Amino acid sequence: MKTRDAAFSIGPAKFRNRVFLASGPAGYGTEYEGLIDLRRLGAVVTKTITFHPRAGNPGRRLWETEAGLLNSIGLENVGAERFFAERLPRLVDAGARPVVSLGAEDWNEYRSLLDASAAAGVVDAVELNLSCPNVDRGGMSIGGDPALVAKYVRAAREALPDAAIIAKLTPNTGDITVLARAAAEGGAHAVTAINTLLGMDLCGAGQEPVFRRVRAGLSGPAIFPVALDAVWRIVRAVDIPVVASGGVSSVLDARKFLAAGAAAVEIGTAIFYDSALPERIVEALEEECGGSPPKTKPRKGRKR
Numbered sequence: 555m556k557t558r559d560a561a562f563s564i565g566p567a568k569f570r571n572r573v574f575l576a577s578g579p580a581g582y583g584t585e586y587e588g589l590i591d592l593r594r595l596g597a598v599v600t601k602t603i604t605f606h607p608r609a610g611n612p613g614r615r616l617w618e619t620e621a622g623l624l625n626s627i628g629l630e631n632v633g634a635e636r637f638f639a640e641r642l643p644r645l646v647d648a649g650a651r652p653v654v655s656l657g658a659e660d661w662n663e664y665r666s667l668l669d670a671s672a673a674a675g676v677v678d679a680v681e682l683n684l685s686c687p688n689v690d691r692g693g694m695s696i697g698g699d700p701a702l703v704a705k706y707v708r709a710a711r712e713a714l715p716d717a718a719i720i721a722k723l724t725p726n727t728g729d730i731t732v733l734a735r736a737a738a739e740g741g742a743h744a745v746t747a748i749n750t751l752l753g754m755d756l757c758g759a760g761q762e763p764v765f766r767r768v769r770a771g772l773s774g775p776a777i778f779p780v781a782l783d784a785v786w787r788i789v790r791a792v793d794i795p796v797v798a799s800g801g802v803s804s805v806l807d808a809r810k811f812l813a814a815g816a817a818a819v820e821i822g823t824a825i826f827y828d829s830a831l832p833e834r835i836v837e838a839l840e841e842e843c844g845g846s847p848p849k850t851k852p853r854k855g856r857k858r
């Protein structure tokens with residue numbers, strides 16, 4: 555039985571519920587149209603786009619570990635022009651609620667991408683990928699520096715004044731709450747925590763690195779406790795909503811993120827082996843309490 559409406563807002567953007575597809579595993583969203591009813595989800599965060607198209611990293615890109623997945627995709631994407639002309643309209647036609655993920659190699663590319671996003675005239679929610687571990691420039695090298703996080707967020711607020719700006723943070727840092735505070739100071743409406751954790755593996759008779767770049771991003775169930783810890787601490791450090799990402803593989807995981815204070819939950823790696831999970835979570839939260847997190851947000855610095 556549905557007890558109350560699950561809809562909620564982040565800044566100026568409205569979402570029909572708190573269950574999002576994470577950026578990347580679902581591509582541009584429509585790849586999963588036959589498997590997931592995209593209209594049921596709170597949002598589909600699209601694969602990160604850059605201004606220029608990117609071919610991604612050479613060599614192996616995915617590698618399963620005992621309890622997770624290592625990836626080294628390297629932000630392969632069609633670039634801003636094709637994304638706004640072809641991919642985004644298709645996703646909207648499919649009835650999805652998009653959040654556009656933006657990434658860049660450097661400041662100039664970032665500015666061009668913000669301009670292209672503004673010119674598209676349809677972007678009302680973005681997730682800034684300040685945290686990709688699989689590229690030589692941009693990504694994590696921007697997102698690990700609090701001053702750059704604030705600067706990139708501020709620029710997005712100025713270029714897209716009517717859009718919700720969500721900053722996606724890297725866990726590959728000393729204290730992720732420092733980055734969350736910087737995002738909030740820059741004017742972010744929300745942060746997403748976490749992107750993948752750095753890791754590597756060896757394989758073959760000579761035990762060589764699996765990936766050409768050696769290090770890759772770990773996702774899946776293995777990182778859930780790390781993500782939960784990050785969300786728990788960020789919720790208590792900043793006054794903006796926290797979108798949880800990392801290792802959700804069951805309805806219970808989603809409930810735990812919401813209980814920790816997350817405003818919404820993203821599902822990534824799990825859709826590779828359980829594409830019904832996002833809709834199961836939507837249904838479970840609707841039956842329970844409309845998917846809302848606890849009414850009382852913990853106060854900053856509260857001891858537990």
Ligand SMILES: Cc1cc2nc3c(=O)[nH]c(=O)nc-3n(C[C@H](O)[C@H](O)[C@H](O)COP(=O)(O)O)c2cc1C
Pocket residue numbers: 576577578579601602623625627629655683686722748749750772773774775777799800801802820821822823824
């Ligand atoms: C194959 C793959 C591709 C990804 N691509 C992106 C991306 O383009 N942009 C981004 O912000 N995160 C990307 N991620 C990270 C996910 O959005 C998510 O934050 C992370 O995997 C942790 O969540 P999960 O354990 O539910 O997958 C990617 C993850 C995977 C596994």
